[in-house]
Amino acid sequence: MELMNKIWKLAKNDLKTIVLPEGEEERTIVAVEKILKEGLAKVILVGNKNNILEKAKDLKVDISNAQIEEPEASENFDSYVNEFCELRKKKGMTIEKATQIIKDPLYFGTMMVKMNHADGMVSGAVHTTGDLLRPGLQIIKTAKGTNVVxxxxxxxxxxxxxxxxxxxxxxxxxxxxxxxxxxxxxxxxxxxxxxxxxxxxxxxxxxxxxxxxxxxxxxxxxxxxxxxxxxxxxxxxxxxxxxxxxxxxxxxxxxxxxxxxxxxxxxxxxxxxxxxxxxxxxxxxxxxxxxxxxIGPICQGFAKPINDLSRGCSAEDIVNVVAVTAVQAQNIK
The missing domain is CATH 3.40.50.10750 (Isocitrate/Isopropylmalate dehydrogenase-like)
Structure with missing residues (x-):
């Protein structure tokens, strides 16, 4: 399709880092191989590293150039917890609560975007739209001059x-x-x-x-x-x-x-x-x-790009949404 070819070309011109919090999901793993092969983005998968690598082996795909993050083992985990606690302190957030919340790959991935360790996030192959929007609104929030996502x-x-x-x-x-x-x-x-x-x-x-x-x-x-x-x-x-x-x-x-x-x-x-x-x-x-x-739904209005997938999506759909998210990240001022 002409439009997606154009979006792919734009994504390749300025590589962005996209985090995929559903890192252990098979369609996501298959998609990552193509994303990396086509040079559409740098990729961070969130999940159990052994599980991800074992599934990639079973699926016969090469994801060796993808970064894999296990939330609790990450060197950034404590800083994410502290930042999230600060963001939500007026809502009664405590370090203890924040520690449990940031263990969730969706919240961990959203914090990666917030802290500039990733340029955007794509989720939804196994999570609902609400699951995606909730941490997005709590952490990323809306762009300047925008009052709604x-x-x-x-x-x-x-x-x-x-x-x-x-x-x-x-x-x-x-x-x-x-x-x-x-x-x-x-x-x-x-x-x-x-x-x-x-x-x-x-x-x-x-x-x-x-x-x-x-x-x-x-x-x-x-x-x-x-x-x-x-x-x-x-x-x-x-x-x-x-x-x-x-x-x-x-x-x-x-x-x-x-x-x-x-x-x-x-x-x-x-x-x-x-x-x-x-x-x-x-x-x-x-x-x-x-x-x-x-093509969509494409999320808009966030301060940084995060996008949703249909739970019935294909690996190819994931590839395309990652490319879209990468181009959105290029346009963040």
């Missing part, structure tokens, strides 16, 4: 002229059930940054609603309209417009009738859904009915 799917729609020759970004489709106006504005900006930094396109962001430019009156419309104004004030350099119906966002003929003065309408390549129900339903409809490929 969200997700984006890169939708690759075959034989489609909408967006960027069939490539569009959908958000938020996996994390926030009902974002408020400020959160929706932050989601729009984060997704625009993802479009620019990861996909290499100039974002044109449509804030979706069942109304176009005042064609309907409702509190749900007001939320999208107000979020649009907030986003524009936060980032006047970005092309963001709304509220827009889906057809007015991507179909030029419809846009010329419903929103003739908009620079985004009819040409949007980033679609911001008003809530999680709409976003999740929307991306799955396009995925199934249009036979589109949905």
């Amino acid at each position: 969200s997700s984006a799917f890169i939708m690759m729609v075959p034989n489609c002229g909408y967006g960027e020759s069939g490539m569009l970004l959908f958000s938020d489709c996996a994390v926030n059930p009902n974002p408020n106006e400020e959160q929706l504005a932050s989601i729009a900006i984060s997704t625009a940054e993802t479009a620019k930094n990861l996909c290499g396109v100039e974002p044109k962001v449509a804030m979706l609603s069942f109304s176009t430019m005042g064609s309907a009156s409702h509190e749900l419309v007001d939320k999208v309209r107000n979020a649009t104004e907030i986003a524009k004030k936060m980032r006047p350099d970005m092309q963001i417009d709304g509220e827009l119906q889906l057809d007015a966002s991507i179909v030029k003929k419809v846009a010329s009738q419903k929103a003739p003065n908009s620079k985004v309408a009819g040409e949007a390549n980033v679609l911001i859904f008003p809530d999680l129900q709409a976003g999740n339903i929307g991306y799955k409809l396009v995925q199934r009915f249009a036979n589109a490929e949905a």
Whole structure:
């Protein structure tokens, strides 16, 4: 696929170190061989070293150039415990509690990213999204100027002229059930940054609603309209417009009738859904009915990149998400 080839090329240009806390998981071990062979990233596996090496041997894969970290045996364990305790002291954290928590590979891996011993993290082959987000929000926290972590799917729609020759970004489709106006504005900006930094396109962001430019009156419309104004004030350099119906966002003929003065309408390549129900339903409809490929969910809004996997992922999926995470790390300022 052209986009992933581009992302792989970017990842190879500036190698980043990605920690994989599910180091004993077989698909992860298989993926590591390809990541290292292709030169996409440096890799740190978290887990029992003997178990990891034994599984690699059984799977007949070479992971000899991967770094393996056992949390309790790590020379950094005590410093991670102390730092985590400091981060959470207002929540009643103690050294004793922190010591037990940092033994968890997910927390240990997140602390590696926090302490700049890794540039990003990928998990989710055996853990839930909540398992990933919890330490991320506690330790990494949100990026400056962002008040919410969200997700984006890169939708690759075959034989489609909408967006960027069939490539569009959908958000938020996996994390926030009902974002408020400020959160929706932050989601729009984060997704625009993802479009620019990861996909290499100039974002044109449509804030979706069942109304176009005042064609309907409702509190749900007001939320999208107000979020649009907030986003524009936060980032006047970005092309963001709304509220827009889906057809007015991507179909030029419809846009010329419903929103003739908009620079985004009819040409949007980033679609911001008003809530999680709409976003999740929307991306799955396009995925199934249009036979589109949905790349993601890509986490955005963290101060440093951590990304989720589907528990049904393949080794190839892990390779690609590591490459995505590496490119995100390159864009951290």
